[in-house]
Amino acid sequence: MKFDFEFYNPTKIFFGRNAMDNLENQLENYGKNILFVYGKASIKKIGLYERVINALKSTGKTVTELSGIKPNPTYTQVLEGARLVRENSIDLILAVGGGSVIDCAKAISVSAFCEGDPWQKYWVDFEPLGNKTVPVGAILTMAGTASEMNAGSVITNEAVMIKEGRVFTPEVNPEFSILNPEYTYTVPKIQMVSGVFDVMSHLLEQYFSGEDDNTTDYIIEGILKSLIHSTRIALENPTDYEARSNIMWCATMALNKITGLSKEQDWLVHGIEHQIGAYTDCPHGVGLAIVSVPYYKHIYKYGLDKFVRFAVNIWNVAAVGLTKEQAALAGIEKMADFIKEMGIPTTLREIGATEDTLEKIAGSIEPGGGYKYVTNAEILEILRECY
Ligand code: NZQ
Numbered sequence: 378m379k380f381d382f383e384f385y386n387p388t389k390i391f392f393g394r395n396a397m398d399n400l401e402n403q404l405e406n407y408g409k410n411i412l413f414v415y416g417k418a419s420i421k422k423i424g425l426y427e428r429v430i431n432a433l434k435s436t437g438k439t440v441t442e443l444s445g446i447k448p449n450p451t452y453t454q455v456l457e458g459a460r461l462v463r464e465n466s467i468d469l470i471l472a473v474g475g476g477s478v479i480d481c482a483k484a485i486s487v488s489a490f491c492e493g494d495p496w497q498k499y500w501v502d503f504e505p506l507g508n509k510t511v512p513v514g515a516i517l518t519m520a521g522t523a524s525e526m527n528a529g530s531v532i533t534n535e536a537v538m539i540k541e542g543r544v545f546t547p548e549v550n551p552e553f554s555i556l557n558p559e560y561t562y563t564v565p566k567i568q569m570v571s572g573v574f575d576v577m578s579h580l581l582e583q584y585f586s587g588e589d590d591n592t593t594d595y596i597i598e599g600i601l602k603s604l605i606h607s608t609r610i611a612l613e614n615p616t617d618y619e620a621r622s623n624i625m626w627c628a629t630m631a632l633n634k635i636t637g638l639s640k641e642q643d644w645l646v647h648g649i650e651h652q653i654g655a656y657t658d659c660p661h662g663v664g665l666a667i668v669s670v671p672y673y674k675h676i677y678k679y680g681l682d683k684f685v686r687f688a689v690n691i692w693n694v695a696a697v698g699l700t701k702e703q704a705a706l707a708g709i710e711k712m713a714d715f716i717k718e719m720g721i722p723t724t725l726r727e728i729g730a731t732e733d734t735l736e737k738i739a740g741s742i743e744p745g746g747g748y749k750y751v752t753n754a755e756i757l758e759i760l761r762e763c764y
């Protein structure tokens with residue numbers, strides 16, 4: 378490993394079937410006023426809403442609810458939450474749901490006491506956090522983003538058609554997160570595989586960069602193998618506890634900083650997906666899967682050895698007798714097969730993008746990349762390839 382780094386992740390994780398037994402104890406650490414943030418109907422269907430309300434009542438809390446947080450949470454909802462925090466002197470924002478709910482809770486936390494327009498300040502100008510925040514706690518119901526153990530917050534500003542991610546300092550991490558893999562049993566299949574590919578993409582955005590001998594790359598390979606193995610089991614049997622646990626922990630590990638330590642990183646697949654999401658509202662991981670195959674075919678020659686390593690170590694490609702290019706491409710094809718095996722759409726057309734928006738989407742993306750600097754014109758080419 379060539380680079381110096383600092384590692385700090387302050388989220389306390391409670392993991393397992395009995396993880397919720399810790400909720401009341403955690404709540405005791407905060408003041409009386411709780412903003413309970415959740416999505417649409419899922420937490421009510423699985424009995425989690427009632428469980429949380431009972432915990433809040435038994436610990437004597439005063440509860441304000443903010444429900445209906447959308448997948449791809451919107452800035453309007455952030456501002457609504459910020460208003461509720463101020464009006465109700467909120468002491469803790471309790472987010473119960475997937476990445477969207479937790480991201481929204483973090484955005485509310487940083488926005489409530491922000492002077493000026495938080496969107497402009499934090500998601501456009503990327504100013505350092507300069508105001509008081511409110512603690513966030515999370516109960517996770519779907520595996521994918523790692524929002525439960527990071528300081529990321531991805532928000533869609535509908536007025537300007539921009540979906541932007543911001544990674545804050547660790548003080549914005551959830552202070553505690555409760556992860557019970559059983560809660561993920563009811564996640565619809567398309568959301569489940571979207572989450573799985575999101576995890577894979579987080580790992581690849583960090584893996585496909587740099588050429589040094591890096592322990593982090595070995596950690597990433599281990600997580601990738603566990604993820605692929607357990608996903609196949611969970612697709613066969615959605616209530617396989619062991620497989621669901623592995624997927625959930627893979628997800629958390631894939632973006633809690635550990636898999637990025639001492640690494641240059643890419644993140645352009647995410648940059649492209651966020652704008653596809655702004656225009657189509659597709660599930661995040663679905664957009665990532667569609668773009669990844671043409672994207673990696675576009676850049677693999679610039680990081681050839683790493684792509685060969687990916688093919689051999691992750692997909693068991695027998696490289697003997699193949700050129701490096703053939704082996705690298707075989708690895709990308711194996712990934713494409715896995716995407717199909719999971720039943721994820723493979724074209725932008727299938728998720729409702731129209732041909733006339735491709736230029737707008739490409740033009741709204743900040744160019745960049747890892748092994749190769751990818752321009753807006755190349756991004757448009759990639760979008761056309763997967764249209
Ligand atoms: O609204 P409800 O009823 O809760 O339904 C949700 C939603 O429709 C449903 N769901 C969640 N848990 C369920 C369930 N349905 C049945 N049973 C359960 N147990 O699943 C749907 C999707 O939920 P969402 O929270 O949107 O999914 P995900 O966790 O994939 O989050 C996606 C968002 O996170 C952002 C994405 O861009 C997207 O906006 N990301 C956040 C990151 C971060 N904080 O670091 C990084 C990621 O790269 C990502 O960009």
Ligand code: ZN
Pocket residue numbers: 522575578579647661
């Ligand atoms: Zn992601």
